Amino acid sequence: MLPVYIYGSPVLRKVAQDITPDFPNLHELIEEMYETMHQSDGIGLAAPQIGKSIRVFVVDGTPLEEDDPTLKNFKKAFINAQIVERFDEMVIYSEGCLSIPNIHEEVERESKVRIKYVDEDFKPHEEVYEGFAARIIQHEYDHLDGILFTDRLSAIRKQLIKGKLNAISKGRFSVDYKYKLVK
Ligand code: NI
Numbered sequence: 001m002l003p004v005y006i007y008g009s010p011v012l013r014k015v016a017q018d019i020t021p022d023f024p025n026l027h028e029l030i031e032e033m034y035e036t037m038h039q040s041d042g043i044g045l046a047a048p049q050i051g052k053s054i055r056v057f058v059v060d061g062t063p064l065e066e067d068d069p070t071l072k073n074f075k076k077a078f079i080n081a082q083i084v085e086r087f088d089e090m091v092i093y094s095e096g097c098l099s100i101p102n103i104h105e106e107v108e109r110e111s112k113v114r115i116k117y118v119d120e121d122f123k124p125h126e127e128v129y130e131g132f133a134a135r136i137i138q139h140e141y142d143h144l145d146g147i148l149f150t151d152r153l154s155a156i157r158k159q160l161i162k163g164k165l166n167a168i169s170k171g172r173f174s175v176d177y178k179y180k181l182v183k
Pocket of ligand 1: 096097098099139140143
């Protein structure tokens with residue numbers, strides 16, 4: 001598996017770039033991203049989290065599909081994605097991130113998204129997602145813009161976890177997957 005870049009690494013704060021169909025070894029990269037996500041028990045992983053500032057993310061919610069029908073067959077790669085609409089109601093749900101070990105916080109986001117993207121064969125798609133799938137998509141999509149879920153907390157919650165985030169960025173955390181912290 002590839003190392004997961006940890007909070008404090010500059011690549012997590014960059015705005016990632018679209019890729020073109022001639023991007024080298026895309027299928028292999030996506031396979032490695034799935035592998036890395038599965039090995040670290042994640043349900044989503046964005047390319048900046050493996051140190052690549054490109055607009056690619058993978059999701060796999062299928063282990064949870066029995067509990068949540070919106071996750072049925074929800075295993076795919078989103079390339080050059082654009083969320084074109086976020087709508088319906090605001091919902092609060094607890095989120096975590098492989099790049100921010102051992103922090104879980106409630107984040108408010110829209111319940112539905114309409115997203116355009118190409119798949120690994122550069123075939124275009126436009127789909128609407130709701131529920132947990134919409135949640136995962138919005139979290140991963142944020143990574144492409146250098147945004148982390150902790151940025152979306154209230155000022156009070158941000159203040160409360162500031163020390164923990166600082167400690168993580170200095171390497172004071174423990175995880176059981178391969179990681180990388182670049183200063
Ligand atoms: Ni994340």
